[in-house]
Amino acid sequence: MKYVSTRGHAAGQSFTDILLEGLAPDGGLAVPEQWPRIMRPKLDAMRDLAYPQLAFEVLRFFADDFPGAALKAACEKAYTREAFGAPEITPLRSLAPNLHLLACSNGPTLAFKDIAMQLIGHLFEFVLERQDRTLNVLGATSGDTGSAAEHALRGKARVRVFMLSPHGRMSPFQRAQMYALQDANIFNIAVEGVFDDCQDMVKAVNADAAFKERHAIGAVNSINWARIVAQVVYYFKGYFAATRSNDEPVSFAVPSGNFGNIFAAHVAKRMGLPIKRLVLATNENDVLDEFFRTGRYRPRGTAETHATSSPSMDISKASNFERFIWDMVDQDGEKVAWLWKQVEEKGGFDLSGDRAWERIEDESGFVSGRSLHADRIATIRQVKKDYGVVIDPHTADGVKIALRIRDRGTPMVCVETALPAKFEATIVEALGEPAPRPPGYEGIESLPQRCDVMKPDAEALKAYIAART
Ligand SMILES: *Cc1c(COP(=O)(O)O)cnc(C)c1O
Helix, strand or coil: CCEEECCCCCCCECHHHHHCCCCCCCCCCEEECCCCCCCHHHHHHHCCCCHHHHHHHHHHHHCCCCCHHHHHHHHHHHCCHHHHCCCCCCCEEEEECCEEEEECCCCCCCECHHHHHHHHHHHHHHHHHHHCCCEEEEEECCCHHHHHHHHHHCCCCCEEEEEEEECCCCCHHHHHHHHCCCCCCEEEEEECCCHHHHHHHHHHHHHCHHHHHHCCEECCCCCCHHHHHHHHHHHHHHHHHHCCCCCCCEEEEEECCCCHHHHHHHHHHHCCCCEEEEEEEECCCCHHHHHHHHCEECCCCHHHCCCCCCHHHCCCCCCCHHHHHHHHCCCCHHHHHHHHHHHHHHCCEECCCCHHHHHHHHCCCEEEEECCHHHHHHHHHHHHHHHCCCCCHHHHHHHHHHHHHCCCCCCEEEEECECHHHHHHHHHHHHCCCCCCCCCCCCHHHCCCCCEEECCCHHHHHHHHHCCC
């Protein structure tokens, strides 16, 4: 399997080549040269596999340059009952006939990002060992990504993590999940500013190629291809759990921000999984909903991005969306480059008159909807009342749109992207009491914390990293 850039120019690279990389040199994202197709006998054989074996079978298609034994070992180390609380890793929970929740957020930081990060931690370790290298992961987080990365990489010998977060702006629970880690390879930097200031500092450091090279700076951000592939696995798992045979179509509802999670579902469909509808839910930040309704893509700036009660979806420039458009324009890199030039020069593009739009409407299965604060609150209440289950605000956005769009003859699987315990204030607003916490998370806010406070200054950040690498 070779990888190319969505903008057409990068030479064919291997999975290992792109594992530690962010953007392709031409500004595009890495994509496989062709989609692997799973034939029916293979799909039937996959149905009863345990999660680590299923993960291995899916990953193998995409990571064919990775030694099989090492890949298998990474899957087995990552997907354990100890880390995810259940032998199924992502158990399916039925709410009603043909209405299910896929529990993807039972990992160490209680959000679905753990599923990919836990695996990546082991893949990184293997590659760095083999190449006798070290890596300094530099990132910015508004909450979930940073904690998932730190929990996956803590204690790893060849990796250090420098994670920037906005000082005083995360929930007490999110803060505790990051700042209470005492591992010597984890550095939490609380920036006196907002998330965008953190992001700008990371960009400034990455723009200094000499510094980047000298200090082996890497990333585990949302465009990382290995994260997408790791997420493909639970669509297979959820499909098998919701059906009895591989003839039955299933729809999935996915609360979306950076388009990484739902793009993994698209990949599963391209590989041959019988997916009918892919229901994309946004919150008030509805750039993607606008696209799937009209064909017009108009990403917005920071000033137009609203802070909402489903904060992990407060994104107005979904980075993985480019991978989807590449696929829909017949993988024409020149066309993608032209479209993204329109974004830069004219603020967006309109595909509604293009052949690609027919494919999106007729073949992709995508449908979308927008869910607002009042919808989240009402949906959390309704799901508690009707099914006795407490869901988190992001999952509620997905369930809200799923209930509107589903047809009762097709199983609808709603992806649970976080546990409600992470977003206490919104749950209290909806239900009058906090959500129960999983065992082991009681009182984490009172554990000793450590972090270094910094002004939003890229030079200060460079000095900080240089002193510790
Ligand atoms: C990251 C995140 C999302 C958005 O997922 P994307 O892959 O960025 O679309 C949704 N919900 C939660 C809880 C998240 O942490």
